[in-house]
Amino acid sequence: MALDDRKLDVLRAIVEDYVATQEPVGSKSLVERHQLGVSPATVRNDMAVLEDEGYIRQPHTSAGRVPTDRGYRLFVDRLSTVKPLSPAERRAIERFLVGAVDLDDVVHRTVRLLAQITRQVAVVQYPSLARSTVRHLELVPISTTRLMVVMIANTGRVEQRQVELPAPLDESQVTTLRRLTNEKLCGSKLSDTPPLVQALVDEAPQELRAATVALSTVLLETLVERHEERVALAGTANLTRGGLLDFQGSLRPILEALEEEVILLKLIGEVEPITRVRIGDENEIDNLRGTSIVSTGYGPGVTIVGGLGVLGPTRMDYPGTIATVRAVARYVGEMLAQN
Amino acid sequence: MALDDRKLDVLRAIVEDYVATQEPVGSKSLVERHQLGVSPATVRNDMAVLEDEGYIRQPHTSAGRVPTDRGYRLFVDRLSTVKPLSPAERRAIERFLVGAVDLDDVVHRTVRLLAQITRQVAVVQYPSLARSTVRHLELVPISTTRLMVVMIANTGRVEQRQVELPAPLDESQVTTLRRLTNEKLCGSKLSDTPPLVQALVDEAPQELRAATVALSTVLLETLVERHEERVALAGTANLTRGGLLDFQGSLRPILEALEEEVILLKLIGEVEPITRVRIGDENEIDNLRGTSIVSTGYGPGVTIVGGLGVLGPTRMDYPGTIATVRAVARYVGEMLAQN
């Protein structure tokens, strides 16, 4: 049976009430709180249909109805209207982000801000190295056989790593090496570096050949393969809101999942600027079924350099959360564009 | 009334049993599990005294006894013997830390290791900048009026910050400025830099005067005053062990406290190599009364460059935790000494 407009209205009302009260909602209280223009009995019939179709369910035989993941999905896709942020919220975002002093600062402020406004767990990915270009490579001698390589990306990220040289280099050799690497790599996207690094080795003068080999290993390993991506997390305390009613009582698996950077990256490591909503079981991570995740990409201008998002109970205020996540992503993009 | 040896034995037995079972311990089960050589009635008398003195208490009138903070304190100070780590644990520590590739890596591995072994929340402070010396200062031109300052400390930490110049500088001027700053600051302790930075400004050639002023502001602000200290955290999921029996049911305040870097620093920002144990109410942070914290300093050789520690329920295995924290600190020190 198809769902007519009124049934959709009923579903919307159920979602809204349940999100607000956190209690299963019955037919009577529904008609009281919303102008549906029909009697409780009619609503009950509609509810029976909605339940048959899998959009809502009863926790116990004689209790009210609760939306299912499928119900939330329908709500998000077709029933909710975007809720614009209040001017106060906009101002709060701006005030909070202005004054950030370096990339670390921007990311930390953003993640805290997001957690605070949405009152949920917030995750922000650092600008992805894969999508950055090399601004400068610095080689700092630590001893005659040891260099510290510092890479500065155009997104403001700075990565460092030590490299053990097979043979000692003197000051002028380091200078040459520094010039060569910078000439070769500056301005290129990190994901494009492997062939360039190889060319660097091939073209190096004989005396620097061994050193460039060592250097190239470290460059490839650190900048392309390894932990490459970083994330910041905030607002875990918000998981305890709703006194363990959400998350069926056990925060354990959620906290465990949140400790894994890899998992966080999967959640919010967006490539597209699209805002994505994952509801309950739609989630790929087993530990996080039972939670919903709203994520989006951000970046200066139209290009995307990283993702951010929030995680909360499936019973969350989707319109509000989506609006906030988008707004914060836009502001962060503007912040980055200024550098 | 003074506590004779047997009363101390009884206290020790109570602490051990309670830590193991997590249930109030009664006189009968005590004599069953320990060879005290006396009857339950005698133990009861001793318990009454211990309770008068404030070392133990009854949750309910007709329940067994539970140690108080004061009881744990006495236990830690006088009754517990250091529990040496098993060879397996030692090997696990070594295996886990070997292969760390840069400072970030060392810190992350350490904090996860600590959380895993103790099965509690672990906190590790990055080597304090105040206790580091400057190894190198790099100035990277981003535009003609903008520099990125990258400071590399001897502990491996790298901090960066952008500085807006009052007037454009050309390449050679930047080189001069770089040479001057490095000559002045390299090798000196960060806490000693303020006068040196001032001298740098005073001695700068006329044409670079304005630039050094801008630079000095940023240097002082970033490297000395600002977020200077960083910490890593892991194992929050361990808070949920013991199914909310610890922490009287609410993780909220604890998670909130753990989100504040300032608070974490207070907890483990040790200056001395002494291992410190804070039990329950001894804690200065209100949100964390009800938890215990074991912390110690670490560093290469005898000097201390940072702190690390764990946080758990007052009902924790103190001897084991203390031994682990110390061992991990020692290994981290050795790792750092190798750089």
Added chain:
DNA sequence: ACTGGCACTCGCTACAGTCGAGTGCCAAAG
């Protein structure tokens, strides 16, 4: 197609009763 009425379900709360671990006290023994 909608509505009012009605019987039914079932979780929640309150209350009473039982059980048992553990205590405090006391008088007797060492």
Added chain:
DNA sequence: CTTTGGCACTCGACTGTAGCGAGTGCCAGT
């Protein structure tokens, strides 16, 4: 003076019963 066995008492945990009420499904009537 310390230790011990005995004993009455306390009180939380658990169990079973009963009443309440929100909510449902169904059905007959409009």
